[in-house]
Amino acid sequence: MSTRVPGPSRVGRGSPGNLPRVKIVVAVKHVPDVQSTRMLGADGRLRRDGGDGTLNELDENAVEAAVQIAAATSGEVVALSVGPADAHDAVRRALQLGASRGVVVSDERLVGLDALGTAAVLAAAVTVEGGVDLVLTGMASTDGLTSVVPTALAAYLRLPALALAAHVDVADGTVHVRRELDHAVEELSAPLPAVVSVTDAANEPSFPGFRAIMAARKKPVQELGLDEVVPGLTSLGLDPSMLGGRTRVLHAEPQQPRTDRVLVTDDGDAGVRLAAWLVDQRLV
Amino acid sequence: MTTLVLLDHDDDGTPRPAALELVTAARPLGEVHGVWVGDGLDAALPGLADAGVLIVHRLPADVWWPAALAEALHAVRSATGADLVLLASTSEGKEVAAGLAVLDGAAVVTDAERVERVEGALRVTKSVLAGTWVSTVEVTSPVAVVTLEPNAVRAEPAAAPSSPQVVDVQVAVSELARSVTVVRTPRQATGRPDLATADVVVVAGRGVDGHLSPVEELADLLGGAVGATRVVADEGWLPREQQVGQTGVAVAPRLYIGVGVSGAVHHRGGMQSAGTVVAVNSDPDAPIFEFADYGIVGDLFDVLPALTAELRRLRELA
């Protein structure tokens, strides 16, 4: 089993004596603004017609990490998004934040993918891109919030997954990650190529200035349809029929607030009244 | 139908509270098989018998890393023909779920609050979009991997205890699953319950202004865990691992008490499944009052000591 991303080898690129250039793909998702009123449609899918969309803010940390690693290794950062037309906005934002070019995979046949389907399409696009040393992702999307995509993406690519990096760097063809879990702190390392998800503790995303915004307009963005990523799926042993069909939304509705909610202003006895309420509700 | 449950336990072999909740959730769905990694099973068997686990598949300790555990679970799942694998909705649980679902070609649903079987098909319900919506999906593939929120189900003993059979499983884990070098340093125990699975969580927000003792006293009286907003972690008033929210620990306690917490959407994303939400905040317009079940507009330094003293008094009366 190969642990390299198939595609043109990166060996031989860069001039002799230089550090090897690291080619990084950063996965970015377009999501509704978390501060806006978000809703699900009758089909259980997120309504994306509200207009208040942005780059998933947790992906800004992934882009920032990618840009920093690329700067240290004279590498290249490619921003990749799967989604409807507004995926272009996520990629554009990543270009403003320092990625050098973009790839958008968009196709009507890909509407409503689940997390595994999304991961498989991302894996196929990484394979089509070829010669990739490092794939970076955010820790979660603020809409679906499954955190499943990074690990699934690594599994499809047959690469090591290093999830939830609070710190990440690359040296001598090895990626080093520190992660802070509930019960332990872990120091991880793995040979490249690898997939790393980055938390919001990893860095402070930069805020693009006017020049960066102007420069991003000139950066190339390639659009791919499903047919163009099928060769990538095939070389990973996957086929388009596995992209969906695992679940069906039965219903989705707004959470009903409890009807017995209480709001009191403290006149000196609110603490005592709350104690009685907690006992009454059998909560303590 | 068989459900496979990953029986999380701590280093000395005590099952984590979530493990028995998972077993309780699995029982109405069919036969329950557990999966145990490493040592300490013997001491846990009586508890698993009370919970009605029929078979425990014991894996060697060295498959604990998520990629390796996913491969091992895949082997057990295939051998048992289970159509559902239940794991706890923790960050590591989700990693295992993702890897396993890829190997099994399974549906994966995270952060579930309820799993049912209706006319043979599995249905999973969860709260989404920071607790503002609820959605139910039906699994349409042969296998599902579901991560269940802590405290979504109350752990209860089975109607009749089982006598679990222990099966030692040998698995050959791939090179790939061993390709990450890991140096793991366990955190020191805090003496309080584990935040992610605690039944009661008291969260301190910026309003505490560095004074944690009223929050800690209340939490200790209730046997609860102490959480922090990101601001409180940023200020260094509490350690980062106690941050509750979308980028911190996701909590789902039966009782959440937020004091001096504004209720920002990023915070709500990590506590959307709390059973009852109590808020104490001096600002009547604080967003937390939009979703609190019991809200007090007031100064936390007045309300909290009064609450703690009254609860203590009531307890002494009882």
Ligand SMILES: Cc1cc2nc3c(=O)[nH]c(=O)nc-3n(C[C@H](O)[C@H](O)[C@H](O)COP(=O)(O)OP(=O)(O)OC[C@H]3O[C@@H](n4cnc5c(N)ncnc54)[C@H](O)[C@@H]3O)c2cc1C
């Ligand atoms: C409310 C809601 C609940 C859902 N629940 C489930 C569920 O339980 N199971 C399930 O299989 N699907 C679920 N979905 C569908 C799922 O959100 C989408 O398939 C989504 O494209 C990928 O999952 P995620 O958003 O959870 O990503 P996460 O795994 O949370 O994202 C982690 C990182 O992966 C990368 N990434 C994710 N999506 C993309 C993308 N489209 N393009 C580029 N990079 C990306 C980003 O770097 C992101 O930071 C849900 C969707 C919604 C709206």
Ligand SMILES: Cc1cc2nc3c(=O)[nH]c(=O)nc-3n(C[C@H](O)[C@H](O)[C@H](O)COP(=O)(O)OP(=O)(O)OC[C@H]3O[C@@H](n4cnc5c(N)ncnc54)[C@H](O)[C@@H]3O)c2cc1C
């Ligand atoms: C990408 C991203 C991820 C994030 N992730 C998280 C996360 O995981 N968890 C998280 O918590 N936040 C997170 N945040 C931050 C979040 O948006 C809020 O800024 C944060 O939750 C606010 O914390 P707070 O409620 O303590 O502070 P504030 O919003 O400042 O609220 C303090 C509250 O205390 C009240 N108060 C003050 N004094 C008193 C008093 N004496 N008595 C009673 N009430 C008083 C005030 O009225 C106010 O409502 C994230 C932000 C971003 C951008």
